[in-house]
Amino acid sequence: MTRTREWLYAWLLLAPAMILLVLFTHYPAVANLWHSFLSTPKGNRPAVWVGADNYAQLVEDPIFWQALTNNFWYALGTIPVSIALALLMAVWVHGKVPGRGLLRLAYFTPTVLPMIAVANIWMFFYTPEYGLLEQLTKGMGFASHNWLGSKSTALVALMAVTIWKEAGFFMIFYLAALQSMSPSLAEAAAIEGASRWYYFRRVTFPLLMPVTLFVLVNAVINAFRLVDHIVVMTRGGPDNATALLLYYVYEIGFRFWDSAYAAALTMVLLAILGLTALFQFFVLGRRTHYQ
Amino acid sequence: MNTATHVYDARGMARVLETAAAWLLGFLWVLPLLYAFWTAFHPAEFSTRLALAAPLTLDNFAKAWNAAPFARYFLNTVILCAMVLAAQLVLVTLAAYAFARFEFPGRNVLFALVLVQLMIMPDVLIVENYRTMTWLGIKDTILAIGLPYMASAFGIFLLRQTFKTIPRELDEAARVEGCTPLQVLWKVYVPLARPTYLAYALVSVSYHWNNFLWPLIITNSVESRPVTVGLQVFASTDQGIDWSIITAATLLTTAPLLVAFLLFQRQFVASFMRAGIR
Numbered sequence: 001m002t003r004t005r006e007w008l009y010a011w012l013l014l015a016p017a018m019i020l021l022v023l024f025t026h027y028p029a030v031a032n033l034w035h036s037f038l039s040t041p042k043g044n045r046p047a048v049w050v051g052a053d054n055y056a057q058l059v060e061d062p063i064f065w066q067a068l069t070n071n072f073w074y075a076l077g078t079i080p081v082s083i084a085l086a087l088l089m090a091v092w093v094h095g096k097v098p099g100r101g102l103l104r105l106a107y108f109t110p111t112v113l114p115m116i117a118v119a120n121i122w123m124f125f126y127t128p129e130y131g132l133l134e135q136l137t138k139g140m141g142f143a144s145h146n147w148l149g150s151k152s153t154a155l156v157a158l159m160a161v162t163i164w165k166e167a168g169f170f171m172i173f174y175l176a177a178l179q180s181m182s183p184s185l186a187e188a189a190a191i192e193g194a195s196r197w198y199y200f201r202r203v204t205f206p207l208l209m210p211v212t213l214f215v216l217v218n219a220v221i222n223a224f225r226l227v228d229h230i231v232v233m234t235r236g237g238p239d240n241a242t243a244l245l246l247y248y249v250y251e252i253g254f255r256f257w258d259s260a261y262a263a264a265l266t267m268v269l270l271a272i273l274g275l276t277a278l279f280q281f282f283v284l285g286r287r288t289h290y291q
Numbered sequence: 292m293n294t295a296t297h298v299y300d301a302r303g304m305a306r307v308l309e310t311a312a313a314w315l316l317g318f319l320w321v322l323p324l325l326y327a328f329w330t331a332f333h334p335a336e337f338s339t340r341l342a343l344a345a346p347l348t349l350d351n352f353a354k355a356w357n358a359a360p361f362a363r364y365f366l367n368t369v370i371l372c373a374m375v376l377a378a379q380l381v382l383v384t385l386a387a388y389a390f391a392r393f394e395f396p397g398r399n400v401l402f403a404l405v406l407v408q409l410m411i412m413p414d415v416l417i418v419e420n421y422r423t424m425t426w427l428g429i430k431d432t433i434l435a436i437g438l439p440y441m442a443s444a445f446g447i448f449l450l451r452q453t454f455k456t457i458p459r460e461l462d463e464a465a466r467v468e469g470c471t472p473l474q475v476l477w478k479v480y481v482p483l484a485r486p487t488y489l490a491y492a493l494v495s496v497s498y499h500w501n502n503f504l505w506p507l508i509i510t511n512s513v514e515s516r517p518v519t520v521g522l523q524v525f526a527s528t529d530q531g532i533d534w535s536i537i538t539a540a541t542l543l544t545t546a547p548l549l550v551a552f553l554l555f556q557r558q559f560v561a562s563f564m565r566a567g568i569r
Contacts, residue, residue, distance in 0.1 A: 009472060010393035014401065017386035020442035025408045028419030035419070085316075092313040095300050099314070105553075106317040108560065109324065112552045113545055114501035116519045120526060120541040121327045124534050132326045164320065169563070176564040186299050196299050225414045228503040232523060246415060246504075253418045254508055262418045269415050277410040 029270060036263035047260065054264035064265065066240050067248040070155060074244060075223040077159040078166070083215055085167040087208070090174030091200075111169040119232035122161045123148070126233075148234055151241040158242055161229055166222065170215045177211045178204075217280045224272055245269050331539040351539035355525070358536070360513050361543065364521035371433050371506075371517055372499045376492055378441040383491075386442075387450035388476050392462065408444035417508055424509055431511045440499065446491055453487040454480055490562035493555075500548050518544040 036054050038047040058064050093104045110118060125132050126147040134144060147157040181204070189199045227247040230236060236243035236251065243251075246269060253262030300306075331352070337345040355361070389395075390402055413420060416439070424435045457480060465475045481488075503519040510516045516524070522544045526537045542549075552559050 006393060007395040010389040010395040010398075013385040013389035013393070017382040017442040017447065018401065018404075020382065020438070021405060021408060021444070023423070024413055024420060024439035024442070025411060025416070025444075026404065028416040028423065029407075029411055031422075032416065032419045089313075089316070092309065095309075097310055097313050103313055103317045104560070105556065106321045109549075109552070110320065111563075112497055112548055112559065114503065114519050114548075116501075116503045116523055117541045117545045120522070120537060121323050124330065124538060125323050125326060127534070130534070132322070164323070168320070172560060172563045190299070196305075199299055221410065221412075225412060228519075231504065231507070232526075249415075250417065250504065250508070253421075259418055259422070266415065266418055270411060273410045273415065277407075280410075 032263050032266050032270070035260060036267050038260055040258050040260040050260075054261050057261060058264050058268070063240050063243065063248065064268075067236075067243040067245050068268070070240075070242065071224060071244045074155060074159060074162075075220060077156070078162045078223060079216065079219040081159075082163045082166045082170060082219060083212065085163065086170035086215065087174050087212075089167060089171040090178055091204075093171070094175055094178040107168040107171055109168070110165045111172075113165070115165065115226060115228035116232055118161060118165050119229040122157075122164075122229075123233050126157055149238055151238050154234055154238060154242045158229060158233065161233075162223075162226075166219065170219070173211050173215055174208060177208055181207060213280075213283070217276060220276050221273065224269060245272075327538050327542060330535055331542050333535070335533060335535040351535045352543060355536050355540035355543060359521060359525040359540070361518070361521060361525075361540070363513055364516055364518040364544075365547075367433055367515060367521075368500060368517040368519075371437055372496045374433065375437040375440055375499050376495050378437070379443050379446055379495060380488070380492075382442050383446035383450055384476070384481065386447045387454055388472075388480060390447065390451045391454035392459075405444045405447050408442075409448070413439035414505065417505060420505075421508060430509060431515050433515050433517075435509045436502075436506045436515070436517065437499070439505070443495070446495070449491055450484060450487060453484045457483050489558065493559055493562040497548060 035047075037049060037051060039050045039053070041047040089107045093100050093107065097103060113121075126134075128134060128144060128146045128149065133147065138144065145153070147153050185203060185207075186199065189203055194202070224245060227244050227250065230242055230244055230247045231250070234242040236247050245265070249262050249265045249269065252258050252265060332347050332349070333345045334348055334350065386405070390398065390405075420439050421430075424430045424438075427435075429435045429438075461479050461483075462475055465479050466472075470478065500517075501519065502517070503523070506517050506520045507523065510520060513521075522540055525540055
């Protein structure tokens, strides 16, 4: 093939995927920026340029700040715990634990369930008076508590659900890495007399670093992307205690139909995801991924 | 699986403690599921009372099945998953081939543009995509649910990696035989990438079977709702909050995926591993 024919060929191969990508990823991201500077069209009043008005509204909106703070705590509360649990699970099912297959199944099953089914199951688990959790705590003599209904515990209760669903998923990546690790490393360390903990701390854990970073980036994205359980379990309540950013976008955009303000809120979300991308690109580097 | 003894496997007391801890965690992990199963398979009066003598029943499933058009919801989900997967396989294969084996101006820029979707997924662009679907006049259709996901950056990336590991000699040999690039793709690359395709298909199907927020927004009728949205509509309309029935419906909507997972556990786990190692 001549060079130009090869170019043409490649572009044609790419065209269908690129067109759809532009239409549903790049265009909406740019259009979203544009629409965040316009007003929401109402009735026969078309959208007009309002400059930074939507952003001014955002800065003064206490619910936005609360959603952002909630999301921050939610990320901070779910990510380290699920990663630590995932690592622990992986080490266990990689070793010679009796019933390893069953354990692996137990840890991984929540991952294949839809978040919405998970949310329903846990909602029942948390039900005041009747739920299993209440029955356990009552059995131990604690007072009845509405886990999802009180401001102080609702977000933590949701975090537990997320950790339950995600830890097994992250475990898989650690497990894959552990299985590809050469056993001669451990043998060499043992000859040198390194203790088990020392070996884990100085050899295994550092070698798993690329996996940890990969999982970390995924967990951050998920913390801002997945709000299915909020819709089912709390609808952002009580008193916005569990409103996450994307849930707030959904509420403003599709319950109050204020698309301009929703666009401004989405920009914040895109900025956070963009920062995560930069982190991945510069901190993780091209070395570990994208080769 | 690697079953050889490791030098650093726990021994003695540590082994006992670790086994106990691992099993405790495993028990905690299945507890919510077991509880859901208990509730769904017993009459409502036993839903919160764990009595060994409680009679088993399928009534809750029958009631749930009859209370909402779950058959239709299932059909919608199957159509959605099949449609998205079919489109993805074609688009992703062509794009990955171009990136893996062609030299052309703009390759790096275009590839970077593809990778953008790994971070900014259609999941967060709901406001604008809703506008686009309205403009296209396809709101409240199964096509509208699937369209934003059909060009998958993840798939392009995954398959490009696989294609790059295929020796160029095979490619060149086929070309010498007189194959066009598309024939080479079909006869050399696609068959050799079969494990990647399987992995990608499993990940894709479970993603779209489980997807909720976007379908919730874009659909508004029984004819287009997937099971996840159907379940939510069913559970949130006033059923008098009968947990036995809601739990039964939840298990019902999850059952096909869960059964498939239990049957093909190994492939699932291997697929998720393969999809994760980049």
